[in-house]
Amino acid sequence: MRKKDAQSYHVMGMTKKEVQEELGNGLNFYPADVWHYELSKTWWGIRTVLFVEFENDRVNSKYIRRIVGKINTDKHK
Template sequence: MDKNLSKHQYLMGLSKKEVLNVMGKEFNHYPLDVWTYYLKNTWLGKKVYLVICFNNNKVSEIKITKSWH
């Protein structure tokens, strides 16, 4: 498991409101079921994002993605 991912496992099961209190709003639209949070850049310059998926207003999945964008 990615160390960034394991660091955010505590978010599992939280409501959207609880995630907002912990992580902030950033550019996420509240009604959507997928939110992203910028974490860092890799040494090559890729951006690392935390992707949070909600089901019935609760965190159901957490992923780490990397992108050049």
């Protein structure tokens, strides 16, 4: 799972079960509307994370962020 951009992951429109089959379970809570997958981590703690957002149990959007520290899946923070 170490590809460079969100476009490399063809998950748009997939159900949660299909995403699990494609990318694995990870540490995601199944009923959650936002799942994340850690793509890479540097030795000083910068992580590259793929976020997958669901609407009506289908992938609505996906994006990649570089994060230092805790991964926050709350949209409002």
